[in-house]
Amino acid sequence: VTVKLRSGQRPGELTGIELARRLAADAGVAAISLHPRHASQQHSGEPDYALAADLVDELEVPVILSGGLSSDERALEAFDRTGADAVMLARGSLGNPWRFERLLGLRDGEPTQGEVIDELRWVIERAEEHLGVERAGRYLRKFYPWYAATLGLRKRAAEPLVTAPTTADARAFLDRLSSGKAPALAA
Missing domain, CATH: 3.20.20.70 (Aldolase class I)
Incomplete structure (x- = not known):
């Protein structure tokens, strides 16, 4: 114990x-x-x-x-x-699980944008499996700001993610981000 x-x-x-x-x-x-x-x-x-x-x-x-x-x-x-x-x-x-690898000397530097997006998609899928789609959407809103910070998003650029009413909206934002169609990203 x-x-x-x-x-x-x-x-x-x-x-x-x-x-x-x-x-x-x-x-x-x-x-x-x-x-x-x-x-x-x-x-x-x-x-x-x-x-x-x-x-x-x-x-x-x-x-x-x-x-x-x-x-x-x-x-x-x-x-x-x-x-x-x-x-x-x-x-x-929170929003930066790569810290464990860095502290253990298994990784140098911050994750790439693609790694953060892939991780967040994985988190969304797991939350939907465990909570259901509707509850997952509400639950994850408290975690999105941490991922937005790891992505280096400006407050205005992160708004569609941190206020996403559903996981589908969060995924749509991640799709725009990974295709380069999200505006003014860097902090």
């Missing part, structure tokens, strides 16, 4: 750290994943990597670092700075 938690609820409160200590010492968890921000911060503000480093030094179980790893460089820097056993990419990999 692994446990993922945050530093605490609010600044100045380290209930998550205290819980991590107890879980590692008394409950036999295999690893702790720490997002070194407080819950009240949500995803804003700087993570407290010094706090994470202290926990890594203190616990006998592996500590996995999460939170604030928005770029490959930040993930590697935080990994080195904290001495964590691993990093857990979450929101920072």
Whole structure:
């Protein structure tokens, strides 16, 4: 069993750290994943990597670092700075699953436009299989902005994708994009 938690609820409160200590010492968890921000911060503000480093030094179980790893460089820097056993990419990999390959040294550079389009088509198909066509269209709208960012689309150019009411509309946009018929793409 692994446990993922945050530093605490609010600044100045380290209930998550205290819980991590107890879980590692008394409950036999295999690893702790720490997002070194407080819950009240949500995803804003700087993570407290010094706090994470202290926990890594203190616990006998592996500590996995999460939170604030928005770029490959930040993930590697935080990994080195904290001495964590691993990093857990979450929101920072949405729309850009190629980050895993880059961080593992299996890939150099960003994906091509064609790779992103192919991946997004695959995601649309899987969502339709699991959710049905109608629900998939609504569900995927929250993911389209991340793919648009990976594609380097300007806000106006991405609008037909991020507001696509159906998966058919999203596919039609991807078809126009791959044929070069979508306007003003670069950010």
